[in-house]
Amino acid sequence: MIRTEEMLLNVGPQHPSTHGVFRIVLKIDGEIIKEATPVIGYLHRGTEKIAENLQYTQIIPYTDRMDYLAAMTNNYILCHAVETMMAMEIPERADYLRVIVMELGRIASHLVWFGTYLLDIGAMSPFLYAFREREAIINLLTEISGGRLTFNYMRVGGVKWDAPDGWIDKVREFVPYMREQLAGYHDLVTGNEIFMARIKGVGAYSKEDALSYSLSGANLRCTGVKWDLRKNEPYSIYDRFNFDVPVFHEGDALARYNCRMAEIEEALKIVEQAVEQFPEEGPFMAKVPRIIKPPAGETYVRIESPRGEIGCYIASKGKKEPYRLKFRRPSFYNLQILPKLLEGENISNLIAILGGIDIVLGEVDG
Amino acid sequence: MRGLAKGLAYTLKNMTKEKVTYNYPDQPLEMPDRFRGIQKFYPEKCIVCNQCVAICPTDCISLTGKAHPDPNKKGKIIETYDINFEICILCDLCTEVCPTEAIIMTNNFELAEFSRDELFKNLEWLDENDTNLRKENKV
Numbered sequence: 001m002i003r004t005e006e007m008l009l010n011v012g013p014q015h016p017s018t019h020g021v022f023r024i025v026l027k028i029d030g031e032i033i034k035e036a037t038p039v040i041g042y043l044h045r046g047t048e049k050i051a052e053n054l055q056y057t058q059i060i061p062y063t064d065r066m067d068y069l070a071a072m073t074n075n076y077i078l079c080h081a082v083e084t085m086m087a088m089e090i091p092e093r094a095d096y097l098r099v100i101v102m103e104l105g106r107i108a109s110h111l112v113w114f115g116t117y118l119l120d121i122g123a124m125s126p127f128l129y130a131f132r133e134r135e136a137i138i139n140l141l142t143e144i145s146g147g148r149l150t151f152n153y154m155r156v157g158g159v160k161w162d163a164p165d166g167w168i169d170k171v172r173e174f175v176p177y178m179r180e181q182l183a184g185y186h187d188l189v190t191g192n193e194i195f196m197a198r199i200k201g202v203g204a205y206s207k208e209d210a211l212s213y214s215l216s217g218a219n220l221r222c223t224g225v226k227w228d229l230r231k232n233e234p235y236s237i238y239d240r241f242n243f244d245v246p247v248f249h250e251g252d253a254l255a256r257y258n259c260r261m262a263e264i265e266e267a268l269k270i271v272e273q274a275v276e277q278f279p280e281e282g283p284f285m286a287k288v289p290r291i292i293k294p295p296a297g298e299t300y301v302r303i304e305s306p307r308g309e310i311g312c313y314i315a316s317k318g319k320k321e322p323y324r325l326k327f328r329r330p331s332f333y334n335l336q337i338l339p340k341l342l343e344g345e346n347i348s349n350l351i352a353i354l355g356g357i358d359i360v361l362g363e364v365d366g
Numbered sequence: 367m368r369g370l371a372k373g374l375a376y377t378l379k380n381m382t383k384e385k386v387t388y389n390y391p392d393q394p395l396e397m398p399d400r401f402r403g404i405q406k407f408y409p410e411k412c413i414v415c416n417q418c419v420a421i422c423p424t425d426c427i428s429l430t431g432k433a434h435p436d437p438n439k440k441g442k443i444i445e446t447y448d449i450n451f452e453i454c455i456l457c458d459l460c461t462e463v464c465p466t467e468a469i470i471m472t473n474n475f476e477l478a479e480f481s482r483d484e485l486f487k488n489l490e491w492l493d494e495n496d497t498n499l500r501k502e503n504k505v
Contacts, residue, residue: 058423061457125377132386146400152457161400188376191369
């Protein structure tokens with residue numbers, strides 16, 4: 001007589017496939033997951049609490065460290081919130097620079113996801129190709145902002161630096177290069193039978209589930225919900241660009257893959273148009289008082305980050321520090337569906353499902 | 367099988383492409399001018415206005431000043447200036463607020479030490495850190 005019993009298996013917190021310090025406690029019966037309990041907080045730094053004692057400009061470097069794969073979007077959400085409170089007009093040139101760097105950041109972020117996801121499920125070479133192209137983007141962003149990951153580039157009222165000489169041309173040249181590489185990725189990965197067999201139908205959920213867990217970004221759009229804040233609630237100058245919102249209907253890991261790959265293409269379209277429309281000259285910083293003091297009151301703004309809907313709530317008492325600051329961090333919300341997805345799955349699907357959600361632990365833990 | 371063959375063709379095509387890696391640290395890594403590296407400090411330019419200390423988001427800068435040795439001159443001169451690189455995040459805000467460009471960024475980024483205490487850099491060390499200075503510091 002064979003005796004079987006349930007076992008507790010601890011995955012992480014130091015595990016390469018969890019993309020950071022993230023732990024899952026699995027109750028397994030043989031190879032089948034009975035229950036999964038995510039444990040988060042290993043990277044919690046209390047950004048929101050720290051921010052209460054800082055001036056608004058001082059908070060910007062802290063936002064870099066939340067979603068460190070797309071720090072430009074995080075810079076933007078804070079500046080956008082403060083600008084909304086102060087009803088500030090942003091110079092056109094600054095808006096264009098912001099959109100270009102944010103979309104480049106989106107491409108870089110999706111490339112990291114693409115590379116590491118393939119690495120997680122056992123393919124080494126796409127990772128190297130993806131990081132080659134990401135390096136090109138990071139070089140562009142270093143040239144304009146001075147940082148490789150923690151850009152600290154945006155300021156309330158504009159951006160810190162103007163584009164250096166020839167930078168816009170470099171971005172212009174990058175777009176066709178990236179398109180060519182993207183076609184290569186499709187040759188390498190998208191048509192690959194092993195890859196398709198591995199992730200098709202894995203970690204599927206319905207539109208209702210996605211909405212009730214308040215998922216956003218590609219995790220929502222893979223179920224057929226066409227919701228992208230750049231289109232639905234245009235902020236900055238996104239209403240000036242012609243782009244599509246890629247939507248897939250299967251809700252599985254393959255749909256999320258297709259969605260993100262299509263988003264890279266759309267981001268390239270936006271960069272291309274922004275570079276074409278880029279104003280020849282003009283200020284890149286609005287007239288901002290030396291000490292930034294938004295009027296007393298509250299505001300909530302939200303934008304589309306590579307991972308979903310990122311929001312920023314500020315309660316101000318008219319002082320130079322916020323009274324309360326809260327970020328809606330999309331990775332944290334997207335992660336909540338994990339226990340539901342893992343229940344009843346084979347343990348070999350664990351990494352394929354977790355990787356498909358695309359979390360950044362700096363953002364989950366805040 | 368077609369997908370696998372296509373993938374293999376892409377791999378083979380990339381084999382003839384130029385190498386993207388470089389031989390760091392034997393070959394030094396050049397950074398663009400705006401790169402935010404370890405600060406250089408000019409004691410003679412500092413007017414002890416304390417703005418860098420006030421703006422630093424991690425409170426890693428500490429300074430003291432003393433009265434000008436020439437009694438006819440007003441103002442203060444710098445006495446000690448320390449940056450704790452255990453917590454400095456090289457965010458560039460200190461150079462942004464400095465009215466006299468007494469503190470500027472360099473393109474140096476190698477800061478590995480054997481003990482944590484050595485990451486506490488004083489005025490002399492910051493003054494001697496004068497290679498690869500950033501050319502454009504004020505917008």
